[in-house]
Amino acid sequence: MRQLILDLLPDARPSFENFVAGSNGEALTGLAAWLAESSREPLLFLWGDAGAGKSHLLRASQAAYSDARLDPDLSEIAADSTNGAWHAVDNVEALGEQGQIALFNLINRLPSGGTGRLLAAAGVPPLQLDLREDLRTRLGSGLIYRLQALSDHEKLAALAEQAQARGLVLPPEAFNYLFSRAPRDMRSLAALLITIDRYSIEHQRPVTLPLLREILQTSLNI
Structure with missing residues (x-):
């Protein structure tokens, strides 16, 4: 079901503009300051539960992105000997032995002047990672921010705002209906x-609960 929905999502690159911040204002402010050219801190670590937005922000940073779940050896980073590159490494907890070595060597190559940087993310803070001790220590030596997943109330508010931005009129009970x-x-x-908006326009019908039920049952096979 989830993949069917995701297949309908436009291929929009994650950005800071389309990130729903919720209660993560402090982390976003810290990340923006770290990304500024004037910053001299080479390492920033984001952690939080699944769905908190870690991958979104790493991709939005425009650094060279690596996902340890897909490449536990960090093969591209291992082959990169430059000192001025910006890297973003996601799901650090999934690193294999070779990937841990590659990331440790990358951190050691980071200059203090800010020309090369590392943005890393995991589900737990650095010192709780099941990785080699020297790597955990290195990852914990920089800036650390926790990301909080959106509450149900924040998700509903964000959906209402997105619907309003699209000019999409939904009945008051629609959000709770979809949420369940x-x-x-x-x-x-x-x-x-987006699917609801398109379906309503194509069929020239207002959004009602029967229409939502039809979309879920036919378009998404729910």
Whole structure:
């Protein structure tokens, strides 16, 4: 079900503008300051539960992105001997032995002048990672911010705001109806909102609960 919804989502690159901040204002402010050219801190670490937006922000940073779940050896980083590159490494907890060595060597190559930087992310803070001790220590030596997943109230508010921005009029009970039947991560919910908008326009019908039921049953096979 979730993949069917995600397949309908436009291929929009993650950005800071389309990130729903919720209660993560402090982390976003810290990340923006770290990304500034004037920053001299070479390392920033984001952690938080799944769905908090870690991958979104790493991709939005425009650094060279690596996902340790897909490449536990960090093969591209291992082959990169430059000192001025900016790297973003996601899901650090999934690193294999070779990937841990590659990341440790990358951190050691980071200059203090800010020309090369590392943005890393995991589900737990650095010192709780099941990695080699020297790497955990290095990852914990920089700036650390926790990302909080959106509450249900924040998700509903974000959906209402996105619907209003699209000029999409939904009945008051629509959000709770969708919330109880669709995946509740923001990416899936945003994709479903786009689907509803398109379906309503194509069939020239206002959005009602029967229409929502029809979309879920036919378009998404729910």
